[in-house]
Amino acid sequence: MSFRTLIRGGLVVTAADELHADVLVEDGRVAALAAHGSAAAASWTADRTLDATGKYVIPGGVDAHTHMELPFGGTAASDTFETGTRAAAWGGTTTIVDFAVQSVGHSLREGLDAWYAKADGRCAIDYAFHMILSDVNESTLKEMDLLVEEGITSFKLFMAYPGVFYSDDGRVLRAMQRGAANGGLTMLHAENGIAIDVLVEQALARGETDPRHHGEVRKVLLEAEATHRAIQLARVAGSPLYVVHVSAEEAVAELAAARDKGLPVFGETCPQYLFLSTDNLAEPDFQGAKYVCSTPLRPREHQAALWRGLRTNDLQVVSTDHCPFCFRGQKELGRGDFSKIPNGLPGVENRMDLLHQAVLDGHISRRRWIEIACATPARMFGLYPQKGTIAPGSDADIVLYDPQAEQVISAETHHMNVDYSAYEGRRITGRVDTVLSRGELVVDRRQYTGRAGHGAFIPRSTCQYL
Ligand code: DUC
Ligand code: ZN
Ligand code: ZN
Numbered sequence: 001m002s003f004r005t006l007i008r009g010g011l012v013v014t015a016a017d018e019l020h021a022d023v024l025v026e027d028g029r030v031a032a033l034a035a036h037g038s039a040a041a042a043s044w045t046a047d048r049t050l051d052a053t054g055k056y057v058i059p060g061g062v063d064a065h066t067h068m069e070l071p072f073g074g075t076a077a078s079d080t081f082e083t084g085t086r087a088a089a090w091g092g093t094t095t096i097v098d099f100a101v102q103s104v105g106h107s108l109r110e111g112l113d114a115w116y117a118k119a120d121g122r123c124a125i126d127y128a129f130h131m132i133l134s135d136v137n138e139s140t141l142k143e144m145d146l147l148v149e150e151g152i153t154s155f156k157l158f159m160a161y162p163g164v165f166y167s168d169d170g171r172v173l174r175a176m177q178r179g180a181a182n183g184g185l186t187m188l189h190a191e192n193g194i195a196i197d198v199l200v201e202q203a204l205a206r207g208e209t210d211p212r213h214h215g216e217v218r219k220v221l222l223e224a225e226a227t228h229r230a231i232q233l234a235r236v237a238g239s240p241l242y243v244v245h246v247s248a249e250e251a252v253a254e255l256a257a258a259r260d261k262g263l264p265v266f267g268e269t270c271p272q273y274l275f276l277s278t279d280n281l282a283e284p285d286f287q288g289a290k291y292v293c294s295t296p297l298r299p300r301e302h303q304a305a306l307w308r309g310l311r312t313n314d315l316q317v318v319s320t321d322h323c324p325f326c327f328r329g330q331k332e333l334g335r336g337d338f339s340k341i342p343n344g345l346p347g348v349e350n351r352m353d354l355l356h357q358a359v360l361d362g363h364i365s366r367r368r369w370i371e372i373a374c375a376t377p378a379r380m381f382g383l384y385p386q387k388g389t390i391a392p393g394s395d396a397d398i399v400l401y402d403p404q405a406e407q408v409i410s411a412e413t414h415h416m417n418v419d420y421s422a423y424e425g426r427r428i429t430g431r432v433d434t435v436l437s438r439g440e441l442v443v444d445r446r447q448y449t450g451r452a453g454h455g456a457f458i459p460r461s462t463c464q465y466l
Pocket of ligand 3: 065
């Protein structure tokens with residue numbers, strides 16, 4: 001017996017359309033859409049009807065950049081797959097793409113299997129994986145082909161973090177060449193980590209140990225230079241390129257120049273770069289440590305360039321880089337030495353709301369909100385149209401969003417497993433009301449009804465955005 005859910009009376013917003021339509025869900029998938037009051041909609045019967053009057057009916061968010069349980073700097077990101085995906089659901093995100101990590105000296109297989117094991121049976125929403133390459137060699141290059149066949153179709157390399165994740169230009173080039181051949185999308189952390197480490201050492205020697213110095217040594221020019229270099233390497237390899245967590249205006253300019261030449265170069269930014277700045281990093285009493293991430297927060301003047309990039313499609317995606325560390329006991333590891341502060345911010349629960357606020361503030365349109373947060377990440381990473389839209393045949397990952405509800409973001413009320421909020425006290429208009437994942441209610445009128453283990457691993461096809 002099939003199970004049917006009817007979502008009545010809402011405004012369906014996708015990247016392409018805004019429709020006053022009812023949505024029929026059958027066995028976890030979208031079966032049909034029809035205008036309110038149409039003969040088709042009137043004829044539908046269902047086992048369950050959700051009243052979406054006054055609400056938006058939007059695709060569940062796709063957060064293409066998370067780090068649940070990431071080991072980093074002698075500690076590990078504080079959200080597990082269980083707590084992190086639950087928080088994601090609360091925030092209207094129904095798919096995450098997390099980064100499995102290969103460590104130096106180990107195979108991709110070992111790293112990937114460790115990530116499958118961490119996530120299996122624990123997720124509230126669906127999930128997929130990218131693979132971080134820390135050790136590019138003959139054997140791991142061959143393994144890339146196998147991963148693409150298994151649905152791990154994107155590979156992150158680091159120009160930063162020498163001695164940990166860092167790959168030199170030759171290794172980056174080899175991985176790009178392999179991706180060009182097997183269809184894998186190369187993702188790059190574009191910061192010149194070799195130069196940054198020199199500046200870190202010099203700053204510490206001068207006694208500059210506060211969190212704000214993290215932002216000062218990780219210079220805009222070193223992000224722009226690495227972005228430029230990444231683009232040239234991708235051209236040489238004949239490979240597309242996706243630059244993660246773009247934060248500097250000068251890096252956006254490099255992407256825009258490449259795109260003006262018609263190159264398949266893409267960029268992602270994150271809420272922290274759109275809403276926070278070096279003012280936060282400079283907060284007294286070591287509070288700035290809450291905002292230490294890499295790439296770093298920039299002076300607030302950079303925000304306008306990021307918003308412009310999102311409007312002009314020089315930037316295509318907003319993901320969170322969700323990588324939470326508690327202030328107490330984790331961020332505190334870097335008291336007296338900013339280079340020991342674990343890098344990362346929480347945000348998986350906040351992205352959809354912050355971007356809705358950006359619609360109200362006039363930075364982006366309502367459809368662009370859905371495009372950068374749902375549809376494009378799904379297409380970029382081979383999940384479309386299963387994820388990222390509301391269309392017949394798509395998974396019924398659907399959010400009923402109340403555009404008029406008021407909320408104040410706070411660690412007191414959030415669901416992420418972290419003891420602070422990067423957006424504490426911020427007023428937002430708009431709030432998630434109800435969330436469906438493959439037709440199952442995960443949040444029902446602000447009550448959590450999901451469960452660990454509902455979320456499934458989703459193998460991905462190759463990039464659909466080329
Ligand atoms: N940046 C962060 O802030 N955290 C994890 C890894 C990264 O590149
Ligand atoms: Zn990174
Ligand atoms: Zn990251």
